[in-house]
Amino acid sequence: MVAAAKTVFVAARLPKNNGVSAWVAMLPPRKGNPPLQGHATADIVILGGGFAGLSAARRISELDPSLTVAVLEAGVIGEAAAGRNSGFIIDLPHDVSSDDYGGDTMTKSREAIEINRTAIRLASSIAAEQGWGRDIFDPCGRYSVAISSAGDRHLIDYARALINLGEKHQLLSQREIAEVTGSRAYTSALFTPGTVMVQPAAYIRGVADCLHDPVHVYERTPAVRLESSGNGWLVKTPEGSISTGRIILANNGHAQSFGFFKSELLHIFTFASMTREFDPGHLAGQRQWAATPALPMGTTVRRIPGEKGDRVLIRSRYTYHPTIEAGESTLRRAGAVHDRKFRARFPGTGDIPMEYRWAGAMAVTWNSVPAFGEIEKGIFAACGCNGVGATKATANGIAAAELMLGHTSRLTEIFARFDAPRRLPPQPFTTIGAKANLAIKEWRAGGE
Ligand SMILES: Cc1cc2nc3c(=O)[nH]c(=O)nc-3n(C[C@H](O)[C@H](O)[C@H](O)COP(=O)(O)OP(=O)(O)OC[C@H]3O[C@@H](n4cnc5c(N)ncnc54)[C@H](O)[C@@H]3O)c2cc1C
Known part of the structure; x- marks a missing residue:
């Protein structure tokens, strides 16, 4: 008898994080869970301990608490x-x-809202169970802020669409948004109440730490090789291995490092800086607010109060890195942009320096659909966060868990209708196209 050929996927690269995230630095050091050592078995192995992976683990434990699950996090x-x-x-x-108030666009918008609110429900249930305060999980809503007439127009159009969708919102004048932010730079704003603001590092640590037996999270445990074995898979890590029936790939762009979605994921990085603590009296307005830009590709700003003073976060710039690594010089250049954006919004506080700067990777598909579904017998993907992964990747993880366990829901119905990710043009055209596209969009966003 001839033995069946093994199917093998080997990780060509592992994730690297540039810069120290203020969110992590502001928390006590994490002892974390030990790496996987030796051989283990699990019904399901999840690669990646981000929004997608941990939400998948949580959903599996809700649907079938008897299943043994191993979450492998590279870092x-x-x-x-x-x-x-x-x-x-x-x-x-x-x-x-x-x-397009009727038709397809409205249906898509409504479905996107359903997806996002499913993710928020899961996050809210964890927050309620853990008794988190507003410092970790704050359902305070968000401002979309304009800084130009193009931004003002966009907010008015957006507000019109929200009326049609029956979604609560409030348009704010320049004076009204200045009272919130202390900045005269914003020309108008739109408040929507449904966004939840989290301290992201505290949130994701909390989601990991509330998973319990038979779900195990292994940290500093990158999966380096997936090998078919009998009816299942053998997952190899630097110090051990784990036999499993099924795998959820929740490692976002690094699915491609194993050869999956080879020509379908664009690796886009974005960057953030956070000031050191300052005396709250140095900046007018409220001490806690969060604003995204009116125009895509603009600048996100958030003020965070603390016992020793307040901090401001600036998130801006998008760059494309096919190697899934941004590099220190790109981070430095983004930092200079952040300093300019900070001064433009808060001219009176120009002497408050940034204390932390960092970069992070996102995986985007050309047609903005998730990289989702059973991609190999027993391997399910919950990748391709498309930028707003706090909701999209969370939903991706929930949907992958439900699909894997044969559970049907509104989420699995909507996910089943997504097209496959569209193939990108061959290199070097993808790189040229992605860089040109980002440059044009950033130029259009102007000062936003
Ligand atoms: C500066 C910045 C600001 C952002 N702001 C927002 C925001 O406000 N709201 C929002 O919705 N989104 C935001 N995003 C995007 C958001 O962070 C991502 O969309 C989200 O993290 C994607 O979640 P994920 O679980 O799919 O992937 P990730 O969070 O990237 O998690 C994947 C995990 O897989 C692990 N991994 C990779 N390879 C392996 C392997 N071989 N073995 C084991 N583990 C592996 C990685 O270490 C990682 O922990 C922002 C991103 C950045 C960088």
Whole structure:
């Protein structure tokens, strides 16, 4: 008898994080869970301990608490993108269109809202169970802020679309948003109440730490090789291995490092800086607020109060890195942009320096659909966060868990209708196209 050929996927690269995220630095050091050592078995192995992976683990434990699950995180929980983002868990789609009030666009917007609110429900249930305060999980809503007439127009169009969707919102004048932010730079704003703001590193650590037996989280445990074995898979890590029936790939862009979605994921990085603590009297306005830009590709700003003073977060710039690594010089250049954006918004506080700067990776598909579904017998993907992973990747993880366990829901229905990710053009055209596209969009966003 001839033995069946093995199917093998080997990780060509592992994640690297540039810069120290303020969110992690502000928390006590994490002892974390020990790496996987020796051989183990689990019903399901999840690769990646970000929004997608931990949400999948949580959903599996809700649907079938008897299943043994091993979450393998390459680094330390909270140190990759899920713990280094700006902390907006956004309920509304970014791209609702007011041009097409009926038809397809409205259906898509409504479905996007359903997806986002499913993710928020999961996050809220964890927050309630853990008794988190507003310092970790704050359902305070978000401001979209304009800094130009193009931004003002966009907010008015967006507000029109929200009326049609039946979504609560409030337009604010320049004076009204200045009272919130202390900045006269913003020309108008739109408040929507459904966004939850989190301290992302505390949130994602908390989600990991509330998983319990028979779900185990292994940190500093990158999966380096997936090998078919009998009816299942053998997952190899630097110090051990684990036999399993099924795998969820929740390692976002690094799915590609194993050869999956080879020509379908664009690796886009974005960057953030956070000031050192300052006397709250140095900046007018409220001590706690969070604002995303009116125009895509603009600048996110957040003010965070603390016992020793307040801090401001600036998130801006997008760059494309096919090697899934941004590098220190890109981070330095983004930092200079952040300093300019900070001064433009808060001219009276120009002497407050940035204390932390960091970069983080996102995986985007050309047609903005997730890289999702059973991609190999027993291997399910919950990748391709498309930028707003606090909601999208969370939903991706929930949907992957449900699909794997044969559970049907509104989420699995909606996910089943997604197209496959569109193939990108061959290199070097993808790189040229991605860089040109980002440059044009950033130029259009101007000062936003
Ligand atoms: C500065 C910044 C600001 C952002 N702001 C926001 C925001 O406010 N709201 C929002 O919704 N989104 C935001 N994002 C995007 C958001 O962080 C991502 O969309 C989200 O983290 C994606 O979640 P994920 O679980 O799919 O992937 P990730 O969070 O990237 O998690 C994947 C995990 O897989 C691990 N991994 C990779 N390879 C392996 C392997 N071989 N074995 C084991 N583990 C592996 C990684 O270490 C990582 O922990 C921001 C991103 C950045 C960088």
